[in-house]
Amino acid sequence: MIGYVTLGTNDFPRASAFYDALCAEMGVQRVMESDRFVGWGKNMDEALLMLFIPENGKLATAGNGTMVAIQAESEAEIQRWHAKALELGGSDEGAPGPRGDAFYAAYFRDLDGNKLAFFMLG
Secondary structure (H helix, E strand, O other): OOOEEEEEOOOHHHHHHHHHHHHHHHOOEEEEEOOOEEEEEOOOOOOEEEEEOOOOOOOOOOOOOOEEEEEOOOHHHHHHHHHHHHHOOOEEEEEEEEOOOOEEEEEEEOOOOOEEEEEEEO
């Protein structure tokens, strides 16, 4: 159902490098780019994570209550991805662990303050 999710940035080179390294850890790569955006994914036929310089010329801000959640296949994958995000300068918003009976997740903020989660069900 979701084709892509966009995150804004005020430092395009720095944020692009952050997501290049994090997405490489996740096994995805750049599938489209210009001087104002980059999109990462497995291919153009699946959901993409997009990084943009805002088109309206105003500063990018992190949305209050907005979060992007990326599904993982294992707890180990979540732990590895979360550790990579922190290693790259992201900030911890919730260490990897169970959240209820059938949900395992970890939360972080990227270099621009956007909140993301890695999660799995079951």
